[in-house]
Amino acid sequence: AAGVIQSPRHLIKEKRETATLKCYPIPRHDTVYWYQQGPGQDPQFLISFYEKMQSDKGSIPDRFSAQQFSDYHSELNMSSLELGDSALYFCASSVFGGGLGNTIYFGEGSWLTVV
C-alpha cells in the first residue's frame, strides 16, 4: 500500500542557506502535519494543513514556511539555516474531519544536517 513519501531523505546544507523538504501524503489524505525532531529530543509539532489551508501551528520558526498544494503534497521551506535546525523532519498525513478513524500515517523522515 502507498505510504507517506518524503524527499529528500538526507540533505546537507551550509549555514544561512535555504532548504526545501517535500511530503507526498497517502492518496486521498487531505491533511498534512510536519514535525521536527532534534538529536535526542522529542518530535515537535511544526505546522499542519487541511485542504490546502493552514489548520494548526506549533513551534515553527519564522524562518520556516510551508504550504499545501492542490495535489495535497506539502513543502516545508527553511531559510537562513542555523546549526540548530539540524534534525529529522517528519511528515504525516491523515483524513481530517472524519471524527474517529482519523489514522495518522508517518513518513520515514528527512534528515537535515546544517554545517
Add this chain to the structure above:
Amino acid sequence: AQSVSQHNHHVILSEAASLELGCNYSYGGTVNLFWYVQYPGQHLQLLLKYFSGDPLVKGIKGFEAEFIKSKFSFNLRKPSVQWSDTAEYFCAVNGRSGGGADGLTFGKGTHLIIQP
C-alpha cells in the same frame, strides 16, 4: 533497524474501565520510548516518555507506562478511563547508537473509543 508493534488496532471500553495498550519494540541497542496521543482533528501530543531510570513512567492525564527490558515492552496503562480519552495512541521508539539517534519509529497506532 528498529520497529514498533502495537497489538491492538481498535479498543472499545466503557468509562471507568482500566486500560492497557500493548507496545513491543525491536532494537538491539539503547532506546528511548514514547507514547503519543492524537485527539480527533488534532496533532500529536506527548503523553509520556522513558529515557532512563525508573522503568515506571508517569505521564499526563493519569497515564503511565512500564518499560520491561527483558520483554522489549512499553505498555501504556490508565486505571480508569474517561470519555475524553477517546483518541488514537501511538507508541514510538528512538534508538540510540554511537553518538547519534536513529530517528523516531512509530507503531501503527491504536484507536481507543470510550463509551459513556
